[in-house]
Amino acid sequence: MSREVSVALVQMSCTENKQQNVDKAVERIEQAADRGAQIVCLQELFTGPYPCQEEDHRMFDWAESIPGPTTERLAEVASQRQVVIVASLFERRAPGLYHNTAVVLDADGSTAGIYRKMHIPDDPLYYEKFYFTPGDLGFRVIETRYAKLGVGVCWDQWFPEAARLFALAGAEILLYPTAIGWIDDEKEEYGENQYNAWQTSMRAHAIANGLWVAAPNRVGVEGRVQFWGGSFVVAPTGELMHQASHEQEETVVHRCSLDMLDLVRTHWPFLRDRRIDAYDGLLKRHLSP
Template structure:
């Protein structure tokens, strides 16, 4: 991994959701994208679209690892389990900050509420645009019952548990 926590201080404002002319947008930055709790926290604040701007690419400890596919799939999973469109915007190109440098792999995408890619780029620059019917998505989300059927009485371990 990138070991960001050793170089940057995390924010303490929680995950935010903003009203825009395009709907209520939740934004999780960079490392936040890997955690399902991030997506759920923003959804519980009424997010209608989740966005994850990031800068990810070759792994600093092993540049032969390509994490592009798992990166996309993690956020596609957020789309499915929250019945919400997800936008993943990733940096592209190479930066020479160490001898090996860092290559950012792009692969930006827009996934629909089923996790299906509706717009995507590969290892290229570009702009992605897609239109969603937010009323339809709200009805679809309610029909799935993921928020209605949550078992919050069993989730304490998420906040203070450690892996065995």
């Protein structure tokens, strides 16, 4: 029998009201389930505004424990609708210890696994190092009822090493909850290229590893950032299967054939031809002359 799974990406704007954001996400999940979605991935830090545009201790109030109120609410929905939910949260792990964490809730409402963001950026208006401790769980695959998932978060998506490790661990679909956009005074000059680079990087992950890649991104203007939406699904061939708009709230639903992994990897045997005996240099920060 062929293996197919329907994946949904929820692209939405967020307000200062946490309950409203969670309620909206739940509504979108249920709508996706009505459209046949089996795996629903929410955008990065969906419970509130993106907190890292400045270094502000008050933003830590958005953090919550895992498990906690949001995961409990989503677990109920997962169980009721028999869907897998991937949710990115501002995790309060212990006093003074915070992570940017993706929780994967299986279709029975149980926690299939969590992933803590490994690569933490520090760019203008993306001051994440002030808030988040780098993850300590590595690049483990999370097995769910419908598929084996490799889940990274936003900045992780730029690193081919992470995508490769997820693939080698058995991932069938890579999911990257994202919050990325244009800074107001850069969009006109750099905007098109920035979006293209984001998408191209992940299409390359799909090709190099022969698996599905999907990324939900938020929309709307928050402070000086216009989040560019454009959530998309890429096949193992690198083909862009579906792309959302740049400005509208939208839920992308796409049916993914998991049988394609074997077919593509057989015709493009990049994993077969890897020279694992020659890659020691990847474990070094820099290779001196």
